[in-house]
Amino acid sequence: MADIAINNTNSAASQAVQGSKSSTLSQADFLSLLTQQMRNQDPTQPMDSSQMVSQLAQIAQVSATQSLQTSFDSLSTALQGNQLLQASDLVGRDVTVPSNAVKLEGTAGIDGAINVTTGGQTAAVQIVDSAGNVVRTISLGTPDAGLADFHWDGKDEHGQALPEGAYGIKAQVGTTAVQTYVTGKVASVGMAGEQGAYLQVNGFGGVLLAQVARID
Numbered sequence: 488m489a490d491i492a493i494n495n496t497n498s499a500a501s502q503a504v505q506g507s508k509s510s511t512l513s514q515a516d517f518l519s520l521l522t523q524q525m526r527n528q529d530p531t532q533p534m535d536s537s538q539m540v541s542q543l544a545q546i547a548q549v550s551a552t553q554s555l556q557t558s559f560d561s562l563s564t565a566l567q568g569n570q571l572l573q574a575s576d577l578v579g580r581d582v583t584v585p586s587n588a589v590k591l592e593g594t595a596g597i598d599g600a601i602n603v604t605t606g607g608q609t610a611a612v613q614i615v616d617s618a619g620n621v622v623r624t625i626s627l628g629t630p631d632a633g634l635a636d637f638h639w640d641g642k643d644e645h646g647q648a649l650p651e652g653a654y655g656i657k658a659q660v661g662t663t664a665v666q667t668y669v670t671g672k673v674a675s676v677g678m679a680g681e682q683g684a685y686l687q688v689n690g691f692g693g694v695l696l697a698q699v700a701r702i703d
Contacts, residue, residue: 574676574684574696582686583634583701584694586669589614591651592690596640598670600701601658606632608661614639615655622649634668634701668700 581598589597603610607629614623622643627635642648656667671688676696679685684696 574686577673577686577702578676579673581670581672581703582688582694582699583668583670583703584686584688584691584698585666585700586691587657587667588653588655589639589669590653590690591641591649593651594641594648596638597690598636598638599656600634600636600668600670601627601660602666602668602700603630603632603635603660604663604665605660606630610635610658610660610665612637612639612656612658612667615657616649617653619655622654670701670703 583600586599589599591597599612601610601612610627610630612625612627613621614625616622623639624644625637625639627637656669658665658667669691671691673686674689675687677685677687679693679695682695682697685693686696686699687693
């Protein structure tokens, strides 16, 4: 008798799962399973009340989890929209972003900065061509800790204008290599999925909003 009840319960459970449109069990699926189990239980061996309480607790937990996930999804969508709206205010403004390369265009030169972790030490920026040759060294003296600005006029050590194109940049404070940054004007903004808003910076390309070190 007990075997028959178990088989009927399993059959009813299978039907309930197969009839669900969702690939995962929902609150309605749990209720259907519990109802079928109670209908098909062996009268001589009724369902343990403690098991019923446990299953009801599982139903409540699934419902709470689904509700929490829905709330998180809504919050994520709202935050992304808000981030994009905030980023739109940066269009036309100058931002400083981390980079080890610059793109020389025209005669305006390049503005950038280096991250000085320890002040009071000699700092310098080197401009490197595509062959790896240092074409210009810019001394920054002994700046304080923080972002120390530099400007490259697009010329070599002899004051000759260099051709347009991509150049590498590297910096050193004392004997330690440090992070370099370039400054450019924001042309547009967009969304990069889960990574959030990004900025399209003239002369640089795309960069995540979270990577911006400074806004001028």
